[in-house]
Amino acid sequence: MACYFVPMELGAVCVLNLRYMQWADARILASASQLSHDQALAERGSSFGGILGTLEHIYKAERVWLTRLTTDPAAKIVAIDGP
Numbered sequence: 001m002a003c004y005f006v007p008m009e010l011g012a013v014c015v016l017n018l019r020y021m022q023w024a025d026a027r028i029l030a031s032a033s034q035l036s037h038d039q040a041l042a043e044r045g046s047s048f049g050g051i052l053g054t055l056e057h058i059y060k061a062e063r064v065w066l067t068r069l070t071t072d073p074a075a076k077i078v079a080i081d082g083p
Helices: 010-032 037-041 051-070
Strands: 043-046
Touching: 010 051, 037 051, 043 051
Parallel strands: none
Antiparallel strands: none
């Protein structure tokens, strides 16, 4: 089976990625909204502590990339305020 790479315009790639991000965020938030307060805050031993820490990381990662694309190519994740 052959695999072919079909180049897309940069704008089309950005739109595709933003649509995916919107879809994924909606699914993540729908699942997270079913958690109790204690479940959301519970330490899970993951890189970001627990579910709330992971959600904050996702938010900041998305914000830093959008900032890099729109206003500040050198933006750092540590400079992004949490929700």
